Amino acid sequence: xxxxxxxxxxxxxxxxxxxxxxxxxxxxxxxxxxxxxxxxxxxxxxxxxxxxxxxxxxxxxxxxxxxxxxxxxxxxxxxxxxxxxxxxxxxxxxxxxxxxxxxxxxxxxxxxxxxxxxxxxxxxxxxxxxxxxxxxxxxxxxxxxxxxxxxxxxxxxxxxxxxxxxxxxxxxxxxxxxxxxxxxxxxxxxxxxxxxxxxxxxxxx
Amino acid sequence: xxxxxxxxxxxxxxxxxxxxxxxxxxxxxxxxxxxxxxxxxxxxxxxxxxxxxxxxxxxxxxxxxxxxxxxxxxxxxxxxxxxxxxxxxxxxxxxxxxxxxxxxxxxxxxxxxxxxxxxxxxxxxxxxxxxxxxxxxxxxxxxxxxxxxxxxxxxxxxxxxxxxxxxxxxxxxxxxxxxxxxxxxxxxxxxxxxxxxxxxxxxxx
DNA sequence: GTAATTGGTACAGTGAGTGCAGTTAATACC
DNA sequence: GGTATTAACTGCACTCACTGTACCAATTAC
Numbered sequence: 001x002x003x004x005x006x007x008x009x010x011x012x013x014x015x016x017x018x019x020x021x022x023x024x025x026x027x028x029x030x031x032x033x034x035x036x037x038x039x040x041x042x043x044x045x046x047x048x049x050x051x052x053x054x055x056x057x058x059x060x061x062x063x064x065x066x067x068x069x070x071x072x073x074x075x076x077x078x079x080x081x082x083x084x085x086x087x088x089x090x091x092x093x094x095x096x097x098x099x100x101x102x103x104x105x106x107x108x109x110x111x112x113x114x115x116x117x118x119x120x121x122x123x124x125x126x127x128x129x130x131x132x133x134x135x136x137x138x139x140x141x142x143x144x145x146x147x148x149x150x151x152x153x154x155x156x157x158x159x160x161x162x163x164x165x166x167x168x169x170x171x172x173x174x175x176x177x178x179x180x181x182x183x184x185x186x187x188x189x190x191x192x193x194x195x196x197x198x199x200x201x202x203x204x205x
Numbered sequence: 206x207x208x209x210x211x212x213x214x215x216x217x218x219x220x221x222x223x224x225x226x227x228x229x230x231x232x233x234x235x236x237x238x239x240x241x242x243x244x245x246x247x248x249x250x251x252x253x254x255x256x257x258x259x260x261x262x263x264x265x266x267x268x269x270x271x272x273x274x275x276x277x278x279x280x281x282x283x284x285x286x287x288x289x290x291x292x293x294x295x296x297x298x299x300x301x302x303x304x305x306x307x308x309x310x311x312x313x314x315x316x317x318x319x320x321x322x323x324x325x326x327x328x329x330x331x332x333x334x335x336x337x338x339x340x341x342x343x344x345x346x347x348x349x350x351x352x353x354x355x356x357x358x359x360x361x362x363x364x365x366x367x368x369x370x371x372x373x374x375x376x377x378x379x380x381x382x383x384x385x386x387x388x389x390x391x392x393x394x395x396x397x398x399x400x401x402x403x404x405x406x407x408x409x410x
Numbered sequence: 411g412t413a414a415t416t417g418g419t420a421c422a423g424t425g426a427g428t429g430c431a432g433t434t435a436a437t438a439c440c
Numbered sequence: 441g442g443t444a445t446t447a448a449c450t451g452c453a454c455t456c457a458c459t460g461t462a463c464c465a466a467t468t469a470c
């Protein structure tokens with residue numbers, strides 16, 4: 001048998017070319033957004049710079065803004081994975097808290113570049129808010145899975161997820177601008193939000 | 206109909222006609238969004254229904270989506286006014302908390318209609334998030350005015366405002382769908398977030 | 411009564427995003 | 441090896457949100 005050994009999967013020439021096109025489109029998009037501004041950059045310019053047709057751009061990204069954050073999907077997936085895996089955790093809130101705080105370390109260049117771009121190109125903030133909603137949904141789903149699906153649990157899960165993402169968004173963007181220890185501030189505010197003694201359950205449940 | 210000197214200004218015929226055009230545009234926009242969906246409604250349809258030209262629509266609203274929430278500006282102004290006025294308050298967080306909770310009462314038909322529309326027309330959620338950011342900015346500005354403008358105060362003000370609006374957004378939308386007491390859940394989570402005991406006065410109005 | 415202002419119009423244009431019918435090259439199958 | 445299939449990409453025509461500009465008509469100011 002021609003054993004199809006594709007544990008991580010052997011990338012075909014096609015897949016590699018597609019990946020390379022996508023990477024090139026995103027790279028030129030980010031560069032042009034930074035250099036000329038978002039509104040002053042047309043999709044056609046991005047496509048030409050990447051050596052493909054305008055139509056191809058929209059085969060890779062649903063909107064012009066989406067090209068600015070090409071790895072968003074993977075990052076959400078990774079976040080969900082870390083939320084659900086790992087050592088059996090004490091309670092969902094402490095797990096959420098430690099995964100969030102751990103995320104501050106893994107800010108390779110990717111997340112820093114993201115916020116640098118955002119502070120430079122304000123028109124992308126809408127796109128940023130839209131991507132944040134994916135995290136909110138992931139967190140809400142995670143909490144509901146542990147708290148049950150009663151009306152109150154659902155409302156509470158959504159409230160907590162929105163609040164938590166709001167805190168992270170504020171500290172990441174503001175701390176980047178102000179040169180502050182975002183992690184420390186986040187840790188404190190999250191501690192207050194999620195219950196400082198992490199073992200203590202939310203009482204009205 | 207003579208010499209009726211209004212408190213701020215006597216509305217001229219022009220102003221009244223402009224107001225009426227705006228009202229009509231918004232009304233038909235909301236109706237058409239509800240009936241046919243957001244994407245299936247063109248700006249031209251809205252304009253024709255209101256008896257004006259397409260160009261006129263954009264003299265009243267910057268985007269198609271903005272017509273769905275015509276009173277947004279006034280509502281933010283009103284919110285800021287209530288934040289800053291009133292009896293001299295103990296501390297900014299308790300003031301913020303009581304103004305927010307008081308807002309749950311004054312949800313005349315306006316806010317309920319807003320959320321009914323949102324649950325019916327998901328494409329408007331981006332617009333909703335955009336308008337929420339005005340509240341976030343107002344709250345952050347308010348807190349900074351009381352906490353000072355040190356780097357840490359700024360970060361903290363933004364974190365709190367984002368979190369608070371996140372909680373309100375979740376409870377208002379989810380509670381509307383689940384028929385729950387949004388105010389009670391909000392009160393508890395805000396109490397935990399803002400560090401104020403739940404027994405403090407909720408009335409404030 | 412005349413002039414300036416204002417709400418609205420007509421028209422032409424830009425650019426994002428979509429549907430569809432190809433073309434070429436990689437891959438699967440025999 | 442040869443053939444059929446498929447996947448990335450292209451070209452083109454189209455819709456529609458939104459803008460700039462010149463213009464009209466009615467109101468309001470002087």
